[in-house]
Structures are given as C-alpha cells and as structure tokens.
Amino acid sequence: MTQIDRKAIPVPALRRMPAYCNYLKSLTLKGVVYISTTAVANDLNLIPIQVRKDFEYTGLSGRPKIGYNLEMLIEAVEYILGWNKMSNAVIAGVGNLGKALLSYQGFKNYGLDIIAGIDEDKKKQGKEVAGRKIFSPDQIGALVKENKIGIGIITVPVESAQAMADLFVKAGVKALWNFAPVMLIVPADVVVQNENLASSLAVLSQRIKQQKEK
Amino acid sequence: MTQIDRKAIPVPALRRMPAYCNYLKSLTLKGVVYISTTAVANDLNLIPIQVRKDFEYTGLSGRPKIGYNLEMLIEAVEYILGWNKMSNAVIAGVGNLGKALLSYQGFKNYGLDIIAGIDEDKKKQGKEVAGRKIFSPDQIGALVKENKIGIGIITVPVESAQAMADLFVKAGVKALWNFAPVMLIVPADVVVQNENLASSLAVLSQRIKQQKEK
C-alpha cells in the first residue's frame, strides 16, 4: 500500500488537475484512446508545454507522436487528486452556504462525502437537509468517532468560526475547510484550507479595471 | 478622477488584501491610530517583511518606529480592492449555491451588489430570494441595461454554463464570475474569474496526505 513517493506536486499544477480530469473523462465518452498534450492544451486554452510538465507529475510517460494512454492518465490524475477514495466530512453551519454545500451532489465525484450537518440552532437540529441530518455542536465528538470524519467544513458566521474550529480540533479532526473570512488558530498538525470569496472578488475587480484601461 | 496608475499589484499580494482590510478595520474599533507591519504580521501569522512589501503597493509610507496611519491605510487598501465603490451584478442560476450567494449579506462590504437573479425555472421566475427578484434568461438584456450590470455570476449547472455566458456577453457584460466547473469561451475583452472548489479540495487533500506522512 505504501507507494513510492513522487515529489510533491506544486500547488498551481495541482489546481489545474481537476480541469484535466474532467476534460479527460469527457474524452472517454467519445471513445478516445490516446491523447496528446498538444490536443489537451488546445482544448483547455493552455500551452502545450505546460500540459506536458503537468502530466510529468503523474509519473506516466507518453509516446511521441501518439500521446498518453487516456485510461491510465485518468487513473493517475484521480490518484493525485485523491478522487479514488472517499473522505467523510461534517459541515458546521447550516445557513445558506452550508445548505448549498450539503446539497451539492458534485462533491462525491471529488472524493468528499459530507455525511452530516451541525448547527447551533435548535430548530434545525434533528431535521434533514438533502438527506443529511443536522446535529448539535455537542455531538461533534461522537459524530467524528463514529464516522471517521477527516474533514471539518466551517460555514458558520465569522464570530463563531474560531469556536467551531476549536470543537473540531478537540474532536480530533486534522483538516478544516474554512469558508469564514478569518484566520483560524489551530495546532501545527491541523491543516486549514481557507476559501476566500473576497480574495477572488478582489482579483476580478482588478482585472476589470485593467481591462477597461485598454 | 483619472488617478495616476500605480503598477499593478501581483495577484498573490492582492489576494491578501481583504484579510488586511478586515483586520485593520477591527483595529479602528479598538481605537488604534498607528499600526506597524510587525504587529500586523504577528496577528495575521505572516512575516513582517511580506506585510511591508504588501503595504508598499498602497503607495503610502510609514514612519519608522511608529508604523502606518491606520485610517489612511484602510482607505488605501479599500481603494485597491475597489470596496469603496459598488458594482452591480446579476446571478444566473438560483439553485442552492445561487441562493446562498444571493442571501449572503457580506458582499455589500466587498463592493458587490447582486441586484437580481435569473433562472430558467418558470416556477422561480417572479418570486424573490433574499429580497431580489428572479427573472427569465430572456430578460438579461433589459436587466443589464437598466441596472448598469458590470458582473454576471454563473451558478447554473455545467451543461448550461456556456449558454448563460453567451447570453451575458450578448447583453454587454464584460466580467463573469464563474462557479461552474468548465472553461468558458468568451471574447478577448471579457474577463472570466473561475471559482473552483474542486481545485481547493485538491490542495486540501494533498496537504492532508503530506501531514500524515510526517
């Protein structure tokens, strides 16, 4: 099971992997067997050399003039992305965003199964959203143990985000996906991935400004 | 009104700006007047030199031993982020995610006002979500003209994303914020900002893997 460790993939390359994966899968439906980096680049609006570099990280090699074996390539990319095995998650904060994430069916394809929700609101507790039951924050510990929860998703308001992170950490969760616009303080062995719409919006605004200047 | 153009801020620095802005604003409540980059770095888990570099982009200068004037700094950062002036947006696709974004109150602080929704579903048309009316896709043109819509937000399913983008483009919208996991094809003068949860999840999974190896 212990696979030889290829060197870690740079984050920018990693971020492009899902797009490759979806694209490559769409090709299987068309009966494609070999695919060249030139073709991929062309269809995804990238340059061939970047695709070539990115595919290097799969550890596979392609055949000159022919390209890569599509099936193996997809498998390798899925392995890199971890889409081949499921992680269980719990989402804390079943407001609008929480509901949206709970209801989103696509995560299952991305190796993520959000198995339950958590909310302080007693009216929500015991009810279901998209077939997932909502629990009280007190129950995090039990939930985590019983369901091998690896990821805690935080969609509570800013004010409660740190407290919720603390609860997750106390329950033994080592990875947090944080949608609240705060820097969470956690022990060194806990990974926090911040999702920040404000940042993206900032990038968009700047690009709009620059576009207008042309 | 045409301000002298400071050189464009690198994207990574820009992405850090919202965090600075929120943090700095929280300081005003405490009556802080001058703030040093050392203190900011300390509170935001960054290194002082990075903060110093980032603050350089504001065009302001700080006073050795004292720091930066908080009020001016906030103003400068808000200017960079464009949070000082509103852009109107319309959101296409009032499913779970669409509803979540429509209902999120925070965007107003980020200079974004989502003034209406668009959905193919006739049952949704004419109704309201979070006080915003839902229209039919046919009405995009009129909506855009009447409300000076600068940004089209796409939260429709993958299959309809390109078609919706085309409608926005046809209506004259020059900026799209795309939450559908596809590469949209648009004219060169249209800016597309892709929001990709799959990418973030990929980064999170890799970091979890690496953490476990330690």
Add this chain to the structure above:
DNA sequence: TAGATTGTTAATCGATTAACAATC
C-alpha cells in the same frame, strides 16, 4: 522516411525572503 510529439535540460520571469542603511 518525415514530421509530430515527447522528455529533459536550460533560460526566464516573478514572488518571496534576506540584508542593511536610513529614520524617527
């Protein structure tokens, strides 16, 4: 074979980090 495509090494580019004199 000819020519497209790969694999690999080197060059470029840009962001981060370091170093240190200037300043309050």
Add this chain to the structure above:
DNA sequence: TAGATTGTTAATCGATTAACAATC
C-alpha cells in the same frame, strides 16, 4: 541616545516558458 521599524536593494526560490535532441 538606543532601538525598533521603515524603505530599498540584492539574493533566493520556484514556476513557467523556451529549446532541442530523442523517439515513434
């Protein structure tokens, strides 16, 4: 003054892009 903090120039690091021989 002494020492913290700034502003600025240089060094480092890593990703992207270029170049080109190897290969099918």
